[in-house]
Amino acid sequence: MEKELWKGNEAIAEAALRAGCDCYFGYPITPQSEVPEYMSAHMPKYGKVFVQAESELAAINMVYGAGGAGLRAMTSSSSPGISLQQEGITYLAGAEVPCVIVNCMRGGPGLGTIQPGQSDYYQCTRGGGNGDYRTLVLAPSNIQETVDCIQEAFDIADQYRNPVMVVMDGLIGQMMEPIEWKPYKKRELAPKDWAATGRYGREEHNIINSLYIDPELCDVHNKHLAEKYALIEKNEVRWECIDCDDAEVIITAYGTPARIALTALENLRAQGIKVGLFRPITLWPFPEKALHDLVGNDNVKVILDVELSSTGQMIDDIRLAVEGRKPIRYLGHAGGVMPTVEEICETAINALKEVK
Amino acid sequence: MAVVYEKTKGLTDVELHYCPGCNHGIIQKLVAEVLEEMGMLDTAIAVCPVGCSVFAYKYFSVDTLQAAHGRAPAVATGIKRCRPTQPVFTYQGDGDLASIGTGEIVHAAMRGEKFTTIFINNAIYGMTGGQMAPTTLIGQKTTTSQGGRTAEQAGMPIRMAEMLATLDGCVYAERVCVADIPNINKAKRAIKKAFEKQMNNEGFTFIEVLSTCPTNWGMTPIQAVQWMKDNMIPYYPLGVIKEKAMEV
Numbered sequence: 001m002e003k004e005l006w007k008g009n010e011a012i013a014e015a016a017l018r019a020g021c022d023c024y025f026g027y028p029i030t031p032q033s034e035v036p037e038y039m040s041a042h043m044p045k046y047g048k049v050f051v052q053a054e055s056e057l058a059a060i061n062m063v064y065g066a067g068g069a070g071l072r073a074m075t076s077s078s079s080p081g082i083s084l085q086q087e088g089i090t091y092l093a094g095a096e097v098p099c100v101i102v103n104c105m106r107g108g109p110g111l112g113t114i115q116p117g118q119s120d121y122y123q124c125t126r127g128g129g130n131g132d133y134r135t136l137v138l139a140p141s142n143i144q145e146t147v148d149c150i151q152e153a154f155d156i157a158d159q160y161r162n163p164v165m166v167v168m169d170g171l172i173g174q175m176m177e178p179i180e181w182k183p184y185k186k187r188e189l190a191p192k193d194w195a196a197t198g199r200y201g202r203e204e205h206n207i208i209n210s211l212y213i214d215p216e217l218c219d220v221h222n223k224h225l226a227e228k229y230a231l232i233e234k235n236e237v238r239w240e241c242i243d244c245d246d247a248e249v250i251i252t253a254y255g256t257p258a259r260i261a262l263t264a265l266e267n268l269r270a271q272g273i274k275v276g277l278f279r280p281i282t283l284w285p286f287p288e289k290a291l292h293d294l295v296g297n298d299n300v301k302v303i304l305d306v307e308l309s310s311t312g313q314m315i316d317d318i319r320l321a322v323e324g325r326k327p328i329r330y331l332g333h334a335g336g337v338m339p340t341v342e343e344i345c346e347t348a349i350n351a352l353k354e355v356k
Numbered sequence: 357m358a359v360v361y362e363k364t365k366g367l368t369d370v371e372l373h374y375c376p377g378c379n380h381g382i383i384q385k386l387v388a389e390v391l392e393e394m395g396m397l398d399t400a401i402a403v404c405p406v407g408c409s410v411f412a413y414k415y416f417s418v419d420t421l422q423a424a425h426g427r428a429p430a431v432a433t434g435i436k437r438c439r440p441t442q443p444v445f446t447y448q449g450d451g452d453l454a455s456i457g458t459g460e461i462v463h464a465a466m467r468g469e470k471f472t473t474i475f476i477n478n479a480i481y482g483m484t485g486g487q488m489a490p491t492t493l494i495g496q497k498t499t500t501s502q503g504g505r506t507a508e509q510a511g512m513p514i515r516m517a518e519m520l521a522t523l524d525g526c527v528y529a530e531r532v533c534v535a536d537i538p539n540i541n542k543a544k545r546a547i548k549k550a551f552e553k554q555m556n557n558e559g560f561t562f563i564e565v566l567s568t569c570p571t572n573w574g575m576t577p578i579q580a581v582q583w584m585k586d587n588m589i590p591y592y593p594l595g596v597i598k599e600k601a602m603e604v
Contacts, residue, residue: 023438049437053430054463061427061460065434068421069401073434091424196419196435198399198442205368207413209422 003178008143008168009034011179012076012102015150017042018181021100022071023049025062027081030114031170032104035076056081060088060101067097068208070195072154076102078170079120080111083128089163090129093225094210098157100150101135101165104173107308107335115336116170118255121313124165125284132222134229135163136236137283139254143177145281148184155187160232161194167283169308171256232285239287240279243269246299247276249348252291252318253306254280257339261306264344274299275348283314291321302351303328306344310334327355366392370414377577379567380408380476382534384415386544387447387474390551391418400443401435403428405457407449408482426457429464432471443551444471450491451481454516461520468525468559472550475516478567479588486572490514493587498572513591517564521598527559529597533566533589535581558602566592
């Protein structure tokens with residue numbers, strides 16, 4: 001199929017339209033504002049709903065309303081806006097309302113920077129709002145993968161009645177790449193007979209709700225959610241391994257840093273240094289078992305985690321998977337300052353020297 | 357034997373949790389009766405947020421979404437924009453609508469969202485145990501204004517119907533109460549008119565209902581009705597605040 005040159009944020013919006021997104025609610029924030037701009041121009045043409053909300057908080061609650069009424073709903077934002085949406089996300093998760101939330105991440109904390117960041121890992125994967133819940137988090141590393149996963153994100157959300165987040169560092173939203181629009185095979189999905197659509201002859205009224213005032217019932221509800229999350233962990237975890245079989249150094253990275261790490265890997269391999277790349281594609285569920293098994297190989301000497309975060313956040317999940325069996329090194333910068341190929345090569349070489 | 361009165365099909369048979377003398381039961385009955393009379397029980401979608409209104413999803417027999425505190429107008433926006441031919445309403449208290457949810461209600465009204473808001477103003481936070489609301493009257497004692505509300509400390513009480521009426525998108529705003537039979541009848545007419553205007557696609561419609569909270573006011577139900585008449589109505593005058601003529 002023919003390739004087309006697309007800007008990340010516009011491609012995301014177009015992918016959502018092609019995926020049957022019925023309605024989009026958003027608020028301007030850099031570096032994702034092209035998503036609402038594109039939606040405002042194109043959704044009405046197809047009889048779809050676009051509303052520019054008064055805040056990210058309102059936007060996520062509009063998503064709750066539309067999703068709860070049985071529609072395919074989406075919002076997008078960037079890190080500080082996602083912080084504001086956490087209230088709505090916990091309600092969506094608690095009431096089991098499906099939706100897609102795109103987070104085009106920038107650096108923090110606070111207002112931080114408008115440049116690309118990955119320091120939202122915690123607030124995306126840990127359930128940034130109150131309560132025991134999870135959102136499935138897809139983390140593509142190029143525009144093609146982003147477009148492909150947006151389409152699937154809607155299906156996953158509907159299948160599990162759960163919010164799905166697609167997170168990219170702002171670089172992926174802002175750059176242009178050639179992509180192709182691949183035919184997408186929709187998952188088989190059950191009808192939304194739970195939705196608040198109006199009764200239309202239905203005997204019982206449907207209720208979209210996260211309140212379980214009776215603690216026993218709240219416990220039952222949470223157990224049901226936990227079972228659902230276990231099913232998602234079993235079915236939906238995904239990752240990519242490159243050159244890991246004989247690797248002595250395993251670089252862990254996602255999004256744009258994974259692409260920089262891949263160039264570093266090629267440079268190091270050219271020097272005869274055995275490096276592999278482990279790239280989580282779902283951040284939750286984290287590919288814990290895959291990484292656990294991989295670092296159990298005798299040839300693996302050290303793990304180098306690379307993130308767009310000054311302290312590292314995904315590194316916590318890596319530590320849980322590694323279970324102290326191998327040393328872990330970290331290389332990261334706060335939003336906007338990209339780790340360079342040279343930095344990664346140097347850190348990998350030094351890490352290997354230290355542990356050998 | 358002729359049936360002269362029946363409970364509306366707009367309400368379920370679940371027992372209400374409201375305190376004796378609370379007006380929520382009357383108001384919800386009026387809303388449910390209007391929905392039934394207008395033949396909308398099969399199409400209506402309700403949004404009930406946090407506060408004493410939170411359990412309304414159990415009482416209304418229509419499809420309902422429970423919403424986060426103050427966010428009902430945003431939730432209703434999401435529903436109504438996607439299901440524009442169906443009646444949608446929010447049922448919100450004063451802590452919800454006039455405090456934490458001011459942003460959402462103002463912008464829904466500004467956009468002229470075509471849903472109806474039933475706003476219960478009882479001048480206090482009921483569910484959390486009687487704290488000061490933005491609608492609490494000057495001098496009124498609550499658990500967070502124990503010497504009585506002062507303008508110096510908390511400002512003057514907010515008149516939501518008048519405030520929202522300043523927005524072009526709000527086509528109808530009326531304040532009613534349900535203190536006695538004539539007022540109950542007026543309230544029902546107002547609620548019906550709001551839904552008629554909604555279904556006529558005229559714009560945002562807002563009914564403020566002055567209500568009692570005997571438990572948190574520390575009064576008997578009869579004292580509470582009298583207190584509401586003597587103190588609330590002078591500050592929150594009843595009647596049509598705004599009715600925009602329909603554009604032809």
